Amino acid sequence: MSRGFGMSHYVFHENITTCEECDFVNSIPPLQSGERFRCQHCGHVLVSIHKHVAARIMGAGLSALLMLALAMSFPFLGFSTNGIERSVTLFNTLSVLLSHGYLVLGAIISLALFVFPLVYLFSVLFLVWSFQHKEVLNFAQRYCIRWLVVVQPWLMVDVFLVGILVALVKMSSLADISLKLSFWAFCGYVILLLKTITLVDKRWFWNQVAGKAADHPMIDTTAKQQGLIGCHFCGATQLGNAKHCDRCGHSINSRRPKSIMTTVALLIASLVMYIPANVFPIMQTTFLGSTEPSTIMGGVLLLWSLGSYPVALIILFASVVIPLAKVLALSWLCWQSYFPSHRQTEQKIKLYRITELVGRWSMIDVFVVAILTSLVQMGNFMSILPGPAVLSFTAVIVLTMLAAMTFDPRLLWDKDDAPSASSLARREE
Ligand SMILES: [Zn+2]
Ligand SMILES: [Zn+2]
Numbered sequence: 001m002s003r004g005f006g007m008s009h010y011v012f013h014e015n016i017t018t019c020e021e022c023d024f025v026n027s028i029p030p031l032q033s034g035e036r037f038r039c040q041h042c043g044h045v046l047v048s049i050h051k052h053v054a055a056r057i058m059g060a061g062l063s064a065l066l067m068l069a070l071a072m073s074f075p076f077l078g079f080s081t082n083g084i085e086r087s088v089t090l091f092n093t094l095s096v097l098l099s100h101g102y103l104v105l106g107a108i109i110s111l112a113l114f115v116f117p118l119v120y121l122f123s124v125l126f127l128v129w130s131f132q133h134k135e136v137l138n139f140a141q142r143y144c145i146r147w148l149v150v151v152q153p154w155l156m157v158d159v160f161l162v163g164i165l166v167a168l169v170k171m172s173s174l175a176d177i178s179l180k181l182s183f184w185a186f187c188g189y190v191i192l193l194l195k196t197i198t199l200v201d202k203r204w205f206w207n208q209v210a211g212k213a214a215d216h217p218m219i220d221t222t223a224k225q226q227g228l229i230g231c232h233f234c235g236a237t238q239l240g241n242a243k244h245c246d247r248c249g250h251s252i253n254s255r256r257p258k259s260i261m262t263t264v265a266l267l268i269a270s271l272v273m274y275i276p277a278n279v280f281p282i283m284q285t286t287f288l289g290s291t292e293p294s295t296i297m298g299g300v301l302l303l304w305s306l307g308s309y310p311v312a313l314i315i316l317f318a319s320v321v322i323p324l325a326k327v328l329a330l331s332w333l334c335w336q337s338y339f340p341s342h343r344q345t346e347q348k349i350k351l352y353r354i355t356e357l358v359g360r361w362s363m364i365d366v367f368v369v370a371i372l373t374s375l376v377q378m379g380n381f382m383s384i385l386p387g388p389a390v391l392s393f394t395a396v397i398v399l400t401m402l403a404a405m406t407f408d409p410r411l412l413w414d415k416d417d418a419p420s421a422s423s424l425a426r427r428e429e
Pocket of ligand 1 (some may be wrong): 020022023024040042043044104406
C-alpha cells in the first residue's frame with residue numbers, strides 16, 4: 001500500500017503549509033484519519049481528513065452521479081389548476097428557457113446545476129481512483145485538482161433546491177404543485193454532492209499527487225515576514241521570488257496585486273447593477289390574458305400579504321438584504337485593509353468568512369423565476385416569463401461573489417504586524 005492508504009501510515013504527512021487567510025506558516029504534525037488541523041494563528045481549518053476518505057468520496061460521488069441520472073429521467077414537478085395538468089422534467093427547466101430565448105439564464109442554470117457539479121464530481125472521482133493507479137499522468141491529476149478548487153464556489157444545487165420550495169409556496173394560491181419521482185432523486189443528488197464537497201480536502205489531494213511542500217522555512221511568523229510566498233491554491237510555501245507555484249503551477253503573489261482596487265471596482269459595478277435589478281420587473285405573470293410585471297420587492301410584499309411570512313422573509317433577506325450587506329461589509333473590509341488598524345482582526349476575518357459563505361444564497365430568486373417559467377406555460381390562461389431584472393440581479397450576485405474572491409484576507413492581518421513589535425525590538429538592540 002502506498003501514500004496514505006496504509007494501515008499504520010499517516011494519512012497526511014505534509015510538514016509545512018501556509019494559511020491562505022492569514023499568511024501564517026504552520027508546522028503540521030502527521031495526521032491520521034479523523035483528525036483535522038487548524039491554523040495556529042487564525043483558526044482557519046487547513047486540513048481535515050475524514051475516516052476512510054477515499055472510499056467515502058467514491059461512494060458519495062458515484063451515488064451523486066446515479067441520483068443525477070435518475071433526476072434527469074423522470075417527471076420532476078407536476079402542476080395542475082382548473083383541470084389543466086402539466087408535468088415537467090428537470091430538462092424542461094432548461095429547454096423552456098432556451099426556447100423562449102433566455103439563453104443567458106439557461107446557461108446560468110446549466111452551469112450551476114449540471115456543468116460545474118459534473119466537472120467537480122468527475123475530477124474528484126478520477127483523482128481518488130488515480131491515487132491507486134500510479135501509471136496515471138500527473139498533469140491530468142494536477143488539472144483536476146485545480147478545476148475542483150475553481151469550480152467549488154459556483155456549485156449551487158442546494159440553492160436551487162430551496163428555490164423549488166419557494167416556488168411551491170409562491171404558486172400555492174394559484175395552483176397545485178406536486179413533487180414527482182425525480183424531485184426526490186434531485187434531493188438525493190444535492191445531499192450526496194454536498195457530502196462529497198465536505199469530504200474533499202485540497203491539501204490532502206495535493207499531498208497525494210505531489211507529495212510534500214518544501215519544508216525549510218522557520219515557523220511562527222507570516223510567510224511575508226520570512227520573504228516567502230504561500231500559494232493560495234494548494235497551501236505550498238515558496239521562495240519570495242517565485243512567480244508560479246512549484247507544486248500546482250498557479251501564479252502566486254505574496255499579496256494579491258491591486259486586490260483592494262479590484263474589489264472596490266467590482267463592488268461599484270454591483271451597486272450600479274443593483275438599481276435596474278430592483279427597478280425593473282424580475283417576473284412577468286400572465287393570468288387570463290392580462291400580464292402583470294412584478295419586481296423583487298413586489299414579490300416580497302405579495303408573499304407577505306398572502307400570509308407566507310417565512311418565505312417572504314427568506315426572499316427579502318436573500319435578494320435585498322444580503323447583497324447590500326455584502327457590499328457594505330466588503331467596502332468596510334477594504335477600508336480597514338487600506339488604512340492601518342490593529343483592532344479586532346478576528347472579528348473582521350469572521351465577517352469576511354460570512355460574506356463568502358452567504359453570497360450565493362442570493363441566487364434563490366433567480367432560480368424561483370426559472371422554475372416557475374418552466375412550470376407555468378399555458379399561453380394566455382396562465383404563464384410566467386422572466387423579466388429584464390433577472391440578468392442585472394444575477395450580475396449583482398456574480399459581481400459581489402467575485403469581489404469577495406478578489407479581496408485578499410491576508411491584508412487584514414498585515415496591519416497587526418506591520419511594524420511588528422519583535423522587529424522593532426530587534427532594531428533597537
Ligand atoms: Zn491562518
Ligand atoms: Zn500551489
